[in-house]
Amino acid sequence: MTRTPQDRSGEPNPLRVLTLDRLRRRTSMKWRTYPEDVLPLWVAEMDVPLAEPVVRAVTDALRLGDTGYPAGTAYAEALADFAGKRWGWSGLAVERTAVVPDVMLGVVEMLKLVTGPGDPVVVNPPVYPPFYQFVEHLDRRVVEAPLGADLRLDPEVLEDAFRRATGAGGRAAYLLCSPHNPTGTVHTATELAAVAALAERYGVRVVADEIHAPLVTGDARFVPYLSVPGAERGLALMSASKGWNLAGLKxxxxxxxxxxxxxxxRMPEEVGHGPSHLGVIAHTAALRDGTAWLDALLAGLADNRRLLTGLLAEHLPGIAHLPGEATYLAWLDCRALGLGEDPAEVFLSRGRVALSSGIPFGTGGAGHVRLNLATSPEVLSEGVRRMAAALR
Structure with missing residues (x-):
């Protein structure tokens, strides 16, 4: 398995390449939601140029006019090869994969396969807000099993949630976020094996969102849920989207x-019509040829985590922060600052820095904000400075 305590790829740190002026020319959600005087450190987009192999693959396809419908198993084969080299997992069977439009729409389709209308879906708040939105829009019922005070899975709380979810009979699912968004927690093999055992005991079907899997740094080890004993009936979703900043290439x-x-x-054939052919080409290129770029990114993210820890200690010591081992997101506990349930609103109105409000993340989210640290050290430093200025 590849670990990246520091970058030895020879690639430049992608987080140090783009200027703020150039970033503001972008037209995506991150850069168009707020006025130009607001520094955006919220939605999960990275301030990076694309990896050159991805640019080359998409450009070559455009030159060929290769803009039709997706076909073949190249994406799955690339992910299987990446999983073997990166995580030491040889169990990704290409014949047991399907291309879907994106992770959350894939989650919806997986939940349709293993639950019915009104059935419960267990989640671990604070957790990615679309877990609530998509599950409820699907006419399923959310059952919460909050993380512990250490921001890790609590097996007793999870078992109680499984018991409540299955108490009346019928089907139930568990939507697992691994690595966890927003905390950056990387679930261990032991924790995941305990999840699998509980799921089998209670007849709960596990659907694992593993979109942040490539974004694990230092000595932490990402463990695919389907690799643990007892997870044979599990389903998972993976993508190169977060690791290589490809959200717009579905x-x-x-x-x-x-x-x-x-x-x-049993998944309907039409689901496979939703992915972008250019998206498949881009993701395949990222997994096959973009690992040096990824390693440089991971080293930069590790530097930014350390920088953020120091900046908070110096300028905002009232914020409690447990640095994550994965993702490029930081979960900040602002309750001691006395800013109410939604400190993100205060930081926006007084400091002109946009962070994600903790409230939509469910139980445990009030009084918290999520900060996107996938930016330059200069922008990150300015963001914390603005946050501190908002308290004066």
Whole structure:
């Protein structure tokens, strides 16, 4: 398995390449939601240029006019190769995969396969807000199993949630976020094996969102849920989207354990019509040829985590922060600052810095904000300075 305590790829740190003026020319959500005087450190977009192999693959496709419908298994094969080299996992079976438009739409399709209308879906708040939005829009019922005070899975709380979810009979699912957004927690093999055992005991089907899997730094080890004992009936979603900043090039992969192959085979054919062919090309190139760029990014993110820790200690010591081991997101506990349930609103109105409000992340989110640290050290420093100025 590859670990990246520091970058040895020879690639420049992608977080140090783009100027703020150049970034403000972008037209995506991050840069168009707020006025120009607001520094955006909120939605999960990175302030990076694309990896050159991705640019080359998409440009070559455009020159060829290769802009039709996606076909073949190149994406799954690239992910299987990446998983073997990166995580030491040889169990990703290409024949048990399907291309889906993106991770959350893939989650919806997986939940349709293993639950019905009104059935419960367990989640671990504070957690990615679309977990609530998509589950409820699907006419499923959210059951919360909050993380512990250490921001890790609590097996007793999880078991109680499984018990409540299945108490009346019927079907239930568990939507696992791994690595966890917003905390950056990397679940261990032991924790995931305990999840699998509980799921089998209570008949709960696990659907794992593993979109942040490539973004693990230092000595932490990402463990694919389908690799742990007892996870044979599990389903998972993976994508190169977060690791290589490809949200606008839509594509993801649904994966099934051996005991869930028949479930995945029931997914409607039309779901596979949603991914972008250019997205599949981009994601495949990232996984096959973009690992040096990824390693440089991970080293830069590790530097930014250390920088953020120091900046908070110096300028905002009232904020409690447990640095994550994955993602490029920081979960900040601002309750001691006395800013109410939504400190993000205060930082925006007084400091002109946009952060994600903790409230939509569910139980445990009030009084918190999520900060996107995938930017230059200069922008990150300015963001913290503005946050501190908002308290004066």
């Amino acid at each position: 594509a993801a992969l649904a994966l099934a354990g051996p005991g869930a192959a028949a479930d995945l085979a």
